[in-house]
Amino acid sequence: MRLVLTENLTPQMTLARNVYKMGCVYLKAGQRNISKYRERLEDLGVDYVYIHDEASEGIDIPEVVSEETRHKCQDALRTTFSTLENNMPIDVNMFKGPVNTLMAEIMNNSEVQVSLTDISSMDEYTFGHSVSTAVYSLIIGQELKLPKEQLQELAMGAILHDVGKVRLDSRVLFKETKLTDSEFEQIRKHPEYSFEILKYCRNMSNDAKMISFTHHERLDGSGYPRHLKGNQLGLFSRIVAVADVYDALSTNRCYRKAWPVNKVVDFLTKIAGTELDNELVAALIKKVAIFPNGTEVKLSDGSYAIVVSQNEQMPFRPVVRVVRDKDMNAVHPYGIDLMRDLNITIVASQMELEMEEEEQKKIIV
Numbered sequence: 001m002r003l004v005l006t007e008n009l010t011p012q013m014t015l016a017r018n019v020y021k022m023g024c025v026y027l028k029a030g031q032r033n034i035s036k037y038r039e040r041l042e043d044l045g046v047d048y049v050y051i052h053d054e055a056s057e058g059i060d061i062p063e064v065v066s067e068e069t070r071h072k073c074q075d076a077l078r079t080t081f082s083t084l085e086n087n088m089p090i091d092v093n094m095f096k097g098p099v100n101t102l103m104a105e106i107m108n109n110s111e112v113q114v115s116l117t118d119i120s121s122m123d124e125y126t127f128g129h130s131v132s133t134a135v136y137s138l139i140i141g142q143e144l145k146l147p148k149e150q151l152q153e154l155a156m157g158a159i160l161h162d163v164g165k166v167r168l169d170s171r172v173l174f175k176e177t178k179l180t181d182s183e184f185e186q187i188r189k190h191p192e193y194s195f196e197i198l199k200y201c202r203n204m205s206n207d208a209k210m211i212s213f214t215h216h217e218r219l220d221g222s223g224y225p226r227h228l229k230g231n232q233l234g235l236f237s238r239i240v241a242v243a244d245v246y247d248a249l250s251t252n253r254c255y256r257k258a259w260p261v262n263k264v265v266d267f268l269t270k271i272a273g274t275e276l277d278n279e280l281v282a283a284l285i286k287k288v289a290i291f292p293n294g295t296e297v298k299l300s301d302g303s304y305a306i307v308v309s310q311n312e313q314m315p316f317r318p319v320v321r322v323v324r325d326k327d328m329n330a331v332h333p334y335g336i337d338l339m340r341d342l343n344i345t346i347v348a349s350q351m352e353l354e355m356e357e358e359e360q361k362k363i364i365v
């Protein structure tokens, strides 16, 4: 299995994972000749899909959380948002079941590195983002060895942290161009809206509720809405801040493309110690695959390879399978363990190469 750019789909490729739209399966895994759906997938805003082909035979992409559990959590969020849109009171109890399953899977897969690339469509962004934020928060919480009850509270607060976005104008929330100052002000109100919605909810601890209010605050006081700093920010707020930034940068947004994991990790490392908590950033980075299995990379000898498996001791040096030479011609595939062959390095990930191409196109235009 591997992840390919939708525009690079060929008739020989079979869909390896379901593609969803509004919570329903839009294309089912196993669909042959997936290239005939290319235009429809592009219209849907799906830039990447997981496929099976000869070049990626035998490559497994282990996931910390199953697709089914992610979608159960997203369903609960979809129901909550539509309840709020109809001005009805919400019941956070409905998250208990999905959150417990999420926790159980993360605990059972504690050895698995996160290689999640969310391919959900843009109209589902808030739901996908909320679930991923809960997943990353739990991974950090688990690294800190928090007790189960605390992990449960953390996950509840994290999954509902952006619920106030229901009160924002969707034209502003999904605007593709630069926001004006007043639009920015509107967006910045969502932590307060989230807290207003959650503050009277039963079955949710105060610490969990506070996450909604404080997840955009930063340790150095540069965040919003209250410019809180340092000790004013509790552990849950600090954890979800890291998880929120990590997911926001590593997924597609309406105004920019997803960043590759290595670039996200660089960025987080830069703001660790000032804006974000150093120890918590380190805890998350330890658990993510820098070059996830099934993604394409460019090697220092100019050739192109697919990542086959991880070397935990050296996250920047996985095992790869070379599939194209420097002139992009297909070659008979061969494997290299970059931990053993130290003369070769990864110079760019698939996403970086695509980003470079986009930049070049902009320059040419």
Ligand SMILES: [Fe+2]
Pocket (backbone or CB within 6 Å): 161, 162, 190, 215, 216
């Ligand atoms: Fe937020």
